[in-house]
Amino acid sequence: MLATITELQRALDRGETTSVELTQQALDRIQDESRDGAAAFIEVFAEQALAAAKASDILRAAGLSRSLVEGLPMSVKNLHDIAGYVTLGGSAVLKDAEPAERHATIVERLLRAGAILIGSTNMTEFAFSGLGINPHYGTPRSVWDRDNARIPGGSSSGAGVAVAQGMSVFSIGTDTGGSIRIPSAFNGLTGFKPTAERVPSEGTMPLSRSLDSNGPLAASVECCAIVDSILTDQPYVPVATPALDTLRLAVPKTFVFDGIDETVRAAFDRAITLLREQGAVVEEINLPEFDQLPQINRKGGFVCAEAWSVHRDTLQSKGEQYDPRVASRILRGKDIDCADYIELQDTRQAWISAVESRLERYDAVLMPTVPVVAPRIADLQASDEVYFATNGLVLRNPTLINFLDGCALSLPCHAADEAPVGLMVAAPAYHDEHLLAVGAAIERVLPLRKH
Numbered sequence: 344m345l346a347t348i349t350e351l352q353r354a355l356d357r358g359e360t361t362s363v364e365l366t367q368q369a370l371d372r373i374q375d376e377s378r379d380g381a382a383a384f385i386e387v388f389a390e391q392a393l394a395a396a397k398a399s400d401i402l403r404a405a406g407l408s409r410s411l412v413e414g415l416p417m418s419v420k421n422l423h424d425i426a427g428y429v430t431l432g433g434s435a436v437l438k439d440a441e442p443a444e445r446h447a448t449i450v451e452r453l454l455r456a457g458a459i460l461i462g463s464t465n466m467t468e469f470a471f472s473g474l475g476i477n478p479h480y481g482t483p484r485s486v487w488d489r490d491n492a493r494i495p496g497g498s499s500s501g502a503g504v505a506v507a508q509g510m511s512v513f514s515i516g517t518d519t520g521g522s523i524r525i526p527s528a529f530n531g532l533t534g535f536k537p538t539a540e541r542v543p544s545e546g547t548m549p550l551s552r553s554l555d556s557n558g559p560l561a562a563s564v565e566c567c568a569i570v571d572s573i574l575t576d577q578p579y580v581p582v583a584t585p586a587l588d589t590l591r592l593a594v595p596k597t598f599v600f601d602g603i604d605e606t607v608r609a610a611f612d613r614a615i616t617l618l619r620e621q622g623a624v625v626e627e628i629n630l631p632e633f634d635q636l637p638q639i640n641r642k643g644g645f646v647c648a649e650a651w652s653v654h655r656d657t658l659q660s661k662g663e664q665y666d667p668r669v670a671s672r673i674l675r676g677k678d679i680d681c682a683d684y685i686e687l688q689d690t691r692q693a694w695i696s697a698v699e700s701r702l703e704r705y706d707a708v709l710m711p712t713v714p715v716v717a718p719r720i721a722d723l724q725a726s727d728e729v730y731f732a733t734n735g736l737v738l739r740n741p742t743l744i745n746f747l748d749g750c751a752l753s754l755p756c757h758a759a760d761e762a763p764v765g766l767m768v769a770a771p772a773y774h775d776e777h778l779l780a781v782g783a784a785i786e787r788v789l790p791l792r793k794h
Contacts, residue, residue, distance in 0.1 A: 344791065345532075345562035348411055348569050351512060355403060355414055362396035362403070362414030362459060369416040369461050369510050378508040382481035383501040385421045386428060387462040392416065395459050402457070411569045411579060413457035418511040420499050421463045422470060422548035423447040423557075432548045433466035433498075435479045436657060436664045447546025449515065449557055449574050456573045461511050464501030468666040470517055470550045471650060471673065473525045473738040474723060474730070475500030478666050485529045485717045487763050493717035496526035496737070502560050503530040513561040513570055517547065519554045519646060521712075521741025524753035527560050528712040528765025531791070534560045534753045535567035535779070536744065538772045542574045551649040553691075554745045564752065564783040571775070584783045588622025592781075593705040598633040599740050603714040606757075610764035611711050614756040617788045625709070632698050633743055639690055640746075643675035648684055651676025668730060691746060698747055699771045707781045712753040712765030713737050740767060750775045752782040758790045 346354075354360045370389050373380030380387075399414035408414075419425070422432045424443035431437050446454065454460060465480050467473075475497030476482045483504040485493040495504050499516030503526025506514050516523040518536040527534030539556035549555055559570035565582055572579035594615065600608070619625055650673045662670060702708055714736060723730045744751040744767075751769035768785060770778045 345506070345509070346512070347562045348415060348512060348566045351415055352411055352413070362399040363393065365414065365512075366392050366396040366416050366459050366461065372508060372510045373462070378510065379483040379504060380508070380510055382483040383465055383504040383508070383510060384418070384462040385431060385433070385465050385480055385501070386425070388460055392459050392461050399457055399459065409455070409457035410573060412453065412513075412573065415458055415512040416461045416510075417453060417458045417513050417515070418461050418464045418502065418505045419447075419450055419515045420502055420517055421466050422517065423450050423463070423515065424546035425450060425460070425463060428463070430548055432469045433477055433480065434468045434665070436661050443546070445546065448543040450546070452573050452576060453515070464499070464505050464514060466500055466502075467498035468669045469548070469650070469654070469673075470498040470519060470522060471646075471669045472497050472734055473521050473741075474734055475526060476720065476723060482720055484720070485763070486531065487529070487717060492720045494529065494720050494723065496529035496713075496717065498522040499526050499560065503527060503532060506530070506532055506560050506562070513559050513566055515557060515570075515574075516560055517550070518556045518558060518741070518745065519550045520738045520745050523558050523560055524712050524741045524751060524765060524767060525737055527753040528755075529717040529763055531755045531757070531763040532560050532753075533563055533567055533755065533786070534558070535571060536741075536751045537571060537575075537775050538750045539748060541773075541775060549649070549653055551646040553645040553649060556745070564754070564779055564786050567752070568779045571779070582780050582783045584787070585780055586622070587618060587784050587788065590706045590781060590784065591624045591626070591704060592618065593626055593628045593702060593708045595630045595633055595708065595710060596627045598630070599710040599743075600714065602736055603711060604716060606716050606762050607711050607714055607764050610757045610761065611766065614766050614789060615709070618785065621788055628701065630698065630701055632694050632701075635694070636743060636746060639687070639694065642679050642683055643672075645687065647672060647676035648679040648687075649676070651679070668727065695747055695771075702771060707768045707770050707778060710740050710767050710769070712740060712767040714740065716762040716764065744769045748772045750778050752778065754782060754786055754789060755791050756789050
């Protein structure tokens with residue numbers, strides 16, 4: 344089981360380890376070929392990280408600690424600006440671009456809090472896929488069934504593998520349609536997609552300004568809450584975990600279970616049974632708005648329209664350098680006109696109001712993060728048809744919450760000897776604090792962290 348932020352802080356305070364030791368251990372794991380570090384990271388900042396770790400140890404020896412992430416190795420996705428480095432977005436297209444002049448706002452906040460920046464993690468090119476396959480920098484394998492080379496989930500692929508393989512204590516990813524929660528689900532991690540507006544996006548390469556959000560992938564709900572407090576520049580308040588028998592939880596009757604495989608269905612059903620045994624009220628409810636979303640987004644939705652606005656000039660001049668599967672999705676936005684876009688904005692607001700009304704009586708809505716276990720990389724690379732069909736299936740459930748402008752956790756709900764499966768716990772916008780508390784209560788009865 345991965346060590347949590349608080350467990351590592353206790354070890355540091357007791358002198359059982361040092362920031363230099365933790366950082367060197369993370370760097371050694373990145374170099375370990377069996378852990379796919381070369382594919383999980385695009386940039387590794389070994390010299391800078393060790394220097395920062397030494398400084399952290401000196402501060403701790405003097406009785407000073409800047410935050411709960413003091414001295415802990417962390418990584419950020421390759422679309423967050425790091426001063427002095429080109430922000431590539433997992434692409435070869437921008438390799439000749441100017442380096443960033445300053446850190447992204449959230450990177451700066453983490454560094455000021457004492458976190459040790461180990462490196463910049465690999466991702467689907469320009470964050471435009473839920474699978475995590477990258478033809479430019481390689482594709483790291485999920486930690487599960489590595490002999491069969493399963494996808495890591497995307498687009499924050501390297502972020503998920505880095506945490507799962509102990510190369511960083513936590514990673515920062517982005518989530519436009521599930522890109523934090525999907526790699527968390529496929530790698531047995533906890534991932535938190537906050538309400539987008541709570542976390543600043545300055546210095547972060549956009550995909551879809553209407554849907555993008557930034558958040559952590561880590562070992563536990565508490566870890567996510569600690570990191571979230573730094574990203575939002577708020578004092579950390581320990582999560583007040585409610586009793587499960589005080590919670591009312593909703594499960595959609597339809598849509599989110601379409602195409603579900605037996606492994607995911609079994610793990611999800613066991614989780615629901617555990618919650619009911621602990622006194623939680625879990626009700627199946629109708630959410631017809633969920634069924635409507637494919638029709639609403641039939642022309643490509645916000646993500647294609649807004650990605651086209653970002654990439655249209657570069658696609659015209661350097662289109663041959665893009666991953667063709669990414670380029671083809673961006674090009675869909677070319678046919679979305681102003682009237683379509685305005686209609687989509689109006690439709691979204693009505694849709695959000697309807698869903699929020701249905702969820703008003705509930706503490707959270709539960710569903711499988713992804714309805715299938717991680718597919719094999721080779722199967723997706725071999726066929727465009729299989730690639731796009733699988734991508735749509737993997738993104739389907741998480742993207743509901745992005746369109747809702749809500750917040751969501753993915754919690755590992757499988758047993759230790761099973762394929763990783765994520766349980767999504769979600770709520771409308773600005774319910775983040777309560778959602779983290781609900782997630783912490785649920786986490787306590789799930790197999791990997793039951794206590």
